Amino acid sequence: MKMNMVEAINRCLNQEMERDKTIAVMGEDVGVDGGVFRVTDGLYAKYGRERVIDTPLSESGIIGTAVGMAALGMRPVPEIQFQGFEYNAYHHFVQHCARLRNRTRGSFTCPMVVRLPATGGIKALEHHSESLETIYAHIAGLKIVYPSSPYEAKGLLAAALSDEDTVMYFEPKRLYRAFKEEVPEERYTIPIGKAHTVKEGNDVTLISWGAMTYISKDAIAEAEKAGVSVEHIDLRSLAPCDWESISNSVKKTGRCVIVHEAVKTMGFGAEIMARIMEKDFLSLEAPVKRITAWDITVPYPKLEDYYFPDKKRILKGIIETAKF
Amino acid sequence: MPVTKVFEGKVDYIQILDKDGKIDSALDPKLPSELLEKMYRYMVLARAWDKKNLVLQRTGRMYTYAPVEGQEAIVIGSGLAAAPTDWVFPTYRETFLYHMRGASLGELNVGWMGWEDGLKIDQKMCCFPLAIPIATQFAHAVGGAYALKLRGINSAALVYGGDGSTSEGDFHDALNFAGVWNSGVVFVVSNNQFAISVPRKWQTKSETIAQKALAYGFKGVQVDGNDILAVYSVIKEAANKAREGHGPTLIEAITFRMGPHTTADDPKKYRSEEEVAYWRERDPITRFQIYLKGKGIWTQEYEQKLQTECSALVEEGVAKAEGFKADPKNIFKFVFKDMTKDLEEQMNECFSQ
Numbered sequence A: 001m002k003m004n005m006v007e008a009i010n011r012c013l014n015q016e017m018e019r020d021k022t023i024a025v026m027g028e029d030v031g032v033d034g035g036v037f038r039v040t041d042g043l044y045a046k047y048g049r050e051r052v053i054d055t056p057l058s059e060s061g062i063i064g065t066a067v068g069m070a071a072l073g074m075r076p077v078p079e080i081q082f083q084g085f086e087y088n089a090y091h092h093f094v095q096h097c098a099r100l101r102n103r104t105r106g107s108f109t110c111p112m113v114v115r116l117p118a119t120g121g122i123k124a125l126e127h128h129s130e131s132l133e134t135i136y137a138h139i140a141g142l143k144i145v146y147p148s149s150p151y152e153a154k155g156l157l158a159a160a161l162s163d164e165d166t167v168m169y170f171e172p173k174r175l176y177r178a179f180k181e182e183v184p185e186e187r188y189t190i191p192i193g194k195a196h197t198v199k200e201g202n203d204v205t206l207i208s209w210g211a212m213t214y215i216s217k218d219a220i221a222e223a224e225k226a227g228v229s230v231e232h233i234d235l236r237s238l239a240p241c242d243w244e245s246i247s248n249s250v251k252k253t254g255r256c257v258i259v260h261e262a263v264k265t266m267g268f269g270a271e272i273m274a275r276i277m278e279k280d281f282l283s284l285e286a287p288v289k290r291i292t293a294w295d296i297t298v299p300y301p302k303l304e305d306y307y308f309p310d311k312k313r314i315l316k317g318i319i320e321t322a323k324f
Numbered sequence B: 001m002p003v004t005k006v007f008e009g010k011v012d013y014i015q016i017l018d019k020d021g022k023i024d025s026a027l028d029p030k031l032p033s034e035l036l037e038k039m040y041r042y043m044v045l046a047r048a049w050d051k052k053n054l055v056l057q058r059t060g061r062m063y064t065y066a067p068v069e070g071q072e073a074i075v076i077g078s079g080l081a082a083a084p085t086d087w088v089f090p091t092y093r094e095t096f097l098y099h100m101r102g103a104s105l106g107e108l109n110v111g112w113m114g115w116e117d118g119l120k121i122d123q124k125m126c127c128f129p130l131a132i133p134i135a136t137q138f139a140h141a142v143g144g145a146y147a148l149k150l151r152g153i154n155s156a157a158l159v160y161g162g163d164g165s166t167s168e169g170d171f172h173d174a175l176n177f178a179g180v181w182n183s184g185v186v187f188v189v190s191n192n193q194f195a196i197s198v199p200r201k202w203q204t205k206s207e208t209i210a211q212k213a214l215a216y217g218f219k220g221v222q223v224d225g226n227d228i229l230a231v232y233s234v235i236k237e238a239a240n241k242a243r244e245g246h247g248p249t250l251i252e253a254i255t256f257r258m259g260p261h262t263t264a265d266d267p268k269k270y271r272s273e274e275e276v277a278y279w280r281e282r283d284p285i286t287r288f289q290i291y292l293k294g295k296g297i298w299t300q301e302y303e304q305k306l307q308t309e310c311s312a313l314v315e316e317g318v319a320k321a322e323g324f325k326a327d328p329k330n331i332f333k334f335v336f337k338d339m340t341k342d343l344e345e346q347m348n349e350c351f352s353q
């Protein structure tokens, strides 16, 4: 069936809640309202207040209670309405979600899937446009997945919901309704920790995730017209990260461009570059290039287009790297 | 062992002007008619501005907007009750305060039309930049009041929030600090019954929000938030108390958000037409109009003249805001006092294309 990303996530939650009675969705406006983006629409009517919980307005309360639920036998799916509001809950992610297994040597675990509507490009108010994957990537013990299409969204969410650790599940808001694609009705999973080769190529490797995978596609098509063959890798999951696929591709092309929506300094691209230096230095024929947001606060809507990597910047990066 | 009562609390509810515009003469603050007219004028202007902004948003001329319809008495009553040197710490719902402190409607809409420059506030206006992250503003007001006191400035700090905001830990941190520090802060909670879709009863088991102050050691009071005379009186008293060094007050103003939460919201999903109709009858402007009519201030001609005046002001504001332009390089220029070399390079790259 053709679905957009909102429908794919919604369908998945519905299916998984049918399959596993310990799954509960919780957060601000996720119940009666069906979520401010309608991602949880219909779940309240079907599963009731016990498993689709409109919580008080407190991110700290939401994640704190979810830790208790997860540790004592449930699989909570808390939503942080916009990722830019997760800071109130951050201590729970770092101090408990990431550590519970380790500090109890496995007798307690924290299997929850945190839904994080992220990314900008939708002309939203202040604090509604962040893409903060790196602040979790720095914490040992948190998994991070970042789908870039409806198909990936459904498969990765199903995998996250049967994972035994806390999974930070990023939803690129900008892609929620950007396009539809064929998504299987029946349950399937996409393995966490495995990258996806969107397109094979020989001259340059382009690595992206989330909304930037979608944005990069146009630039890649242009580059190909200009005679540059691009291998496009969509990471799908940042932690664990598929270093092997990156390495194999860079060995083949000798050139690499990384595109991400977060700011440049200490963005996930920095880690990718470091790994390439460690593993594939001798295969490199050009410096690895990053196309990222600038090291500034996400601007208000009027000037936000200056902030995000766009087709033009990505294309320029590909060509420069290919020609180096 | 005997049982002794160690704590007992009470919370008053204050209404001066009822929904039909009848005044409780014992509580009548007997305000001068210029002030009454000012109250009415600001409420009418706020509503005209608000309605216009909704239209602008629907027609793609404004980004997400948080309407104030139904809550005008709280914004305007408190804004007028505060001394001009009292500081206000608003949320997205009280931006009209900036206008009351001297910003033009055009300047006000520059922010809603997507420019940071909307928050380029002259500090002389004594307005903090609005807070979008819920409840973060409360502690800022407590800290702000501390700083004012240390600097020998005798001003109260008024800080705003919604019923939903009282669920955040930040709200409780701020009340606790304010109690311990005996801060000159007035907490104004606009209980408009919903936090986006979530009803007040799902936020807290407490019967009132006002009573939360009692737990932190200071007074909490409920007021009819659609009665501008009550709002004005209660806030005036609390602000005086704050300035006189007698500590904080929490005011729960009971009201209703008549419109959507923001333009991105569809309230039909979570509230009934009857509920909206119930509150429509309690409109803050209508009852005040009846009251002013009784006093011989309000007439049809008065209204017509005022409406014409307000819509002209609104149109002028919209034109100003739509004509606003700023240097796109500003997105780099205010990160630090002095731009780093690295940022300068990034800026040049950004604008080289």
Ligand SMILES: Cc1ncc(C[n+]2csc(CCOP(=O)(O)OP(=O)(O)O)c2C)c(N)n1
Residues within 6 Å of the ligand: A028, A057, A059, A081, A082, A085, A088, B093, B132, B133, B134, B135, B161, B162, B163, B164, B165, B166, B190, B192, B194, B195, B196, B257, B261
């Ligand atoms: C920390 C934080 N979490 C979530 C949001 C998203 N959000 C914006 S307004 C709102 C509801 C606020 O309700 P309330 O405090 O009652 O104020 P009202 O909007 O009704 O005036 C929510 C959840 C936010 N802005 N900040």
